[in-house]
Amino acid sequence: MPDKVSEKTAERTAALDAILTRSPVIPVLVVEDAAHAVPLARALVAGGLSVLEITLRSNAALEAIKRIAAEVPDAVVGAGTVLNPAQFAAAQLAGARFVISPGATDALYFTAKDTGLPYLPAVATASEIMRAMEQGFTRAKFFPAESSGGVAALKSLSGPFPEMKFCPTGGITEANLRSYTVLPNVFAAGGSWLAPKDLLQKADWAGITALAKKAVSIAKGS
Numbered sequence: 001m002p003d004k005v006s007e008k009t010a011e012r013t014a015a016l017d018a019i020l021t022r023s024p025v026i027p028v029l030v031v032e033d034a035a036h037a038v039p040l041a042r043a044l045v046a047g048g049l050s051v052l053e054i055t056l057r058s059n060a061a062l063e064a065i066k067r068i069a070a071e072v073p074d075a076v077v078g079a080g081t082v083l084n085p086a087q088f089a090a091a092q093l094a095g096a097r098f099v100i101s102p103g104a105t106d107a108l109y110f111t112a113k114d115t116g117l118p119y120l121p122a123v124a125t126a127s128e129i130m131r132a133m134e135q136g137f138t139r140a141k142f143f144p145a146e147s148s149g150g151v152a153a154l155k156s157l158s159g160p161f162p163e164m165k166f167c168p169t170g171g172i173t174e175a176n177l178r179s180y181t182v183l184p185n186v187f188a189a190g191g192s193w194l195a196p197k198d199l200l201q202k203a204d205w206a207g208i209t210a211l212a213k214k215a216v217s218i219a220k221g222s
Contacts, residue, residue, distance in 0.1 A: 047212020069095030146171025
């Protein structure tokens with residue numbers, strides 16, 4: 001008889017991979033003005049980044065997710081900085097296709113498994129990775145990446161946890177991006193530099209597209 005837990009883990013992993021491996025870089029976005037959401041998403045998609053994380057750090061975040069989900073079909077929009085089940089539910093209701101948290105709790109693991117919405121927990125230590133694996137998750141955000149050991153830590157973690165793959169986020173820049181994306185246990189990197197406030201305030205969507213294109217080129221080593 002097939003192992004039901006293993007089946008669920010495989011299904012969960014496949015669902016995450018189908019979404020999060022579409023782009024080598026996942027923009028981590030703080031949207032203060034919902035009117036910026038759609039043109040921002042279109043600019044990033046035009047630059048080759050179609051997986052977008054809207055962090056729940058602003059009052060406009062849920063509305064931004066809702067608008068992108070409705071109006072930018074080429075974007076796969078998710079919610080980040082999700083801290084509890086209530087925020088998880090609100091993100092799902094707004095149309096988020098996936099959820100990312102800066103850590104992980106039993107309540108979030110339960111909610112993710114209960115709803116079936118793809119969920120990327122965050123880990124920073126071997127013990128947290130083991131906890132994620134116990135819960136049936138073999139994909140995780142490595143956060144905060146740079147202050148948690150960065151590339152050296154991810155290389156070390158690949159030995160005891162060969163089945164785990166990560167999205168390092170936190171301290172990732174154009175300068176160190178390639179050092180992360182070249183690692184075999186990294187499926188994408190998260191970055192907040194792709195939508196700087198000055199470009200958002202000026203509605204410089206072409207500038208944001210240029211940043212996205214450059215990020216894709218660096219991440220792929222092309």
